[in-house]
Amino acid sequence: MMPERQVKGFSLNQLFCEKMPVLDYNPFGGLTDEELKFVMSEQHDLSKMVEEIKASENFVIEFIGKKGRGKTTHLRRLAQLMPEAFYFNPDRQSTEEIDIDYPIILIDSFHKLPLLKRQDIMKKHRGVIVHTDHVSRFAEYFFCGKKWKKYLFKGLNASVLKSVILGRLRVVLQDEDKNILLDESQIELLLNTFGDDFRGILNYLYRSYRDYNTFISQKKLVPR
Amino acid sequence: MRNQFILISVQYDKIPSDYDLNEEVTGVLRVKVDKKVSLKYLKINLVFELRGQASPVSMPSKEIVLVNNGTWDVGETYKYPFEFAGGLTPSYKGYNLQTLWYVHATYLLTEESQKATGTYKFYKKIFSSRMVESYKSTINIQNVSKKLQVETNSVNIGGGNYFWVISFVVLFFCYLAHQSGNLEGWGYLIPAITAIISFFSFGLFLRDYYYFSDMKIRFLKEKPEYIQAEILLNGRTNRLNNVKIGYKIVEKVLDDRGTSTVTLTNDNYKYLHQGPLKGHNGVIAVDLPLPKHTEFPASFSYGKHEINWIIFLKTPGVFSRFLKEIPIRVIYK
Structure with missing residues (x-):
């Protein structure tokens, strides 16, 4: 397991300009589908993508990027925008459940499917497959006679990061008008340390918030 | 939270921490x-939600329909009282996850131009001033009467035997050498003394093993404030030095x-x-107080997310420590 990265000079209290709001739960953890639409910042125009998907046949769209760059988040949002699509997550479902009768199939973590299964789906399915992966699988599409398009996920700037942090706080507070100030220098510190690793930043904020709440101080009592 | 042109708010009758289970x-x-x-x-639901670093998992438990085909006019404040039955588990703030309750309101407008769904969450931390646990589902005499297991970082029995045999062999050959006259003077004493010390050291370890390897823990009764338990030592000793007893919460989140x-x-x-325990006739009675409900x-257990409980008991030992971990299931009723 990778050691947890530390951000020298970062303080959660300072991020919120010394006014850390009182919250019901840690705002930097996982989000429900319902919360996602209030929080996410689109790297690619999803409504345009929906039009493109609906107008296409025998086509593959791949979301490519390193882990934590927002591929799955965009795929989940796409599933909300296209309720007629079949969404598949290999960590929660068996590959036998993939229903190729759906005209649109959304597959998270395409690389987790065995090669033969990937080939089988692509050969049989005549609609549009949208999937997330770390590397492009253009050779596989070529052998299956598919056309394809790639969307890259990389890059993160201060304004996007700020809007996501504020969005998450407003979801917990259930108040979209609440004025919350964020310290720019702390945002820069996060970006300088983690680059565009969005999930890395959120996990770090999650741990910072957890440690800020001293509820679980007894963890330090671990014997042995 | 405002959705479009509709504002919904919830006011609970009591402050969150005052609710009893x-x-x-x-x-x-x-x-x-x-x-x-x-x-x-x-409609509104009372939802139990597990949140953490992973994606949240929600389980709506009850639903109340407040309006069925209705109208809302400008300038009016519509009030809908609600009541959900009790029998809830307390909210919990852990390390990797937390569980909490909330009232969740959803609506669906009918007019085509305004067709929309709205959703609102009103978090509620439900705590209890008293609690009751049940251990019946996993604890019984059978699974607590197993032999104690040797902790992975302690000296194991096989190694101890080997050590004892070596000590004995060294001592025996020292004796033979001395008898045959090959070792003159005090030359044989160094290996002999080493072997004797090793032998007695293992004797202490053996004694620990003899006293505590058959130890059992038996749960007699559970009460709201504590669990009554008995540690059975088979009459070999009436005292445990530096025994540690406690609970361990195991959080597992995918x-x-x-x-x-x-x-x-x-x-x-x-x-x-933590400390010594005394008993009579090889039986030590002990009351295990229960932690505060907030902890x-x-x-x-839901999908690959789990909160498990374990009662652990560590016994003393000179060269070894024994650890017994007993899984328990905590149910609020």
């Missing part, structure tokens, strides 16, 4: 609109966000007793 959750839901709308339904899946685990220890979540 068996108490009804009551309050009033208020609606205000900026323009006249007709709606198909307005973080399957994105293309990388990680299982997050955390063990949270809570000591109930005591119900056992939970």
Whole structure:
């Protein structure tokens, strides 16, 4: 397991300009589908993508990027925008459940499917497959006679990061008008340390918030 | 939170921390609109949610329909009292996850131009001043009467035997050498003394093993404040030095966000007793006080997320330590 990265000079209290709001739960953890639409910042125009998907046949769209760059988040949002699509997550479902009768199939973590299964789906399915992966699988599409398009996920700037942090706080507070100030220098510190690793930043904020709440101080009592 | 032109708010009848587990959750839901709308339904659920670094998991438990085909006018404040039955588990704030309750309101407007769904969450931390646990589902005499297991970082029995045999062999050959006259003077004494010390050291270890390897823990009765237990030592001793007894909460969460899946685990220890324990006729009676409800979540298992409970008991030992871990299931009733 990778050691947890530390951000020298970062303080959660300072991020919120010394006014850390009182919250019901840690705002930097996982989000429900319902919360996602209030929080996410689109790297690619999803409504345009929906039009493109609906107008296409025998086509593959791949979301490519390193882990934590927002591929799955965009795929989940796409599933909300296209309720007629079949969404598949290999960590929660068996590959036998993939229903190729759906005209649109959304597959998270395409690389987790065995090669033969990937080939089988692509050969049989005549609609549009949208999937997330770390590397492009253009050779596989070529052998299956598919056309394809790639969307890259990389890059993160201060304004996007700020809007996501504020969005998450407003979801917990259930108040979209609440004025919350964020310290720019702390945002820069996060970006300088983690680059565009969005999930890395959120996990770090999650741990910072957890440690800020001293509820679980007894963890330090671990014997042995 | 405002969705479009509709404002919904919830006011609970009591402040969150004052709710008892068996108490009804009551309050009033208020609606205000900026323009006249007709709606198909307005309903509320009482939802149990598990949140953490992983994706949240929600389990709606009950649903109340407050409006079925109705209208909301501008300038009016609509009030809908609600009541959910009690019998809830307390909210819990852990390391990798937390569990909490909330009232969740949803509506569906009927008019085509205004067709929309809205959703609102009103978090509620439900705590209890008293709690009751049940251990019946997993604890019984059979699974607590097993032999104690040797902790992985302690000296194991096989190694001890080997050590003892070596000591004995060295001592024996020292004797033979001395008898045959090959070792003259005090030359044989160094290996002989080493062997004797090793022999007695192992004797202490053997004594520990003899006293405590058959130890059992038996649960007699559970009460709201504590569990009565008995430690059975088979009459060999009536005292345990530096025994440690406590609870351990094991949180296990599958973080399957994105293309990388990680299982997050955390063990949270809570000591109930540290120090000597005395008994009679090889039996030590001990009361294990229960932690505060805010630190005591119900056992939970959903998909690959779990909260498990373990009672652990560590015995003393000169060269070895013994550890007994007993899984328990905590149910609020």
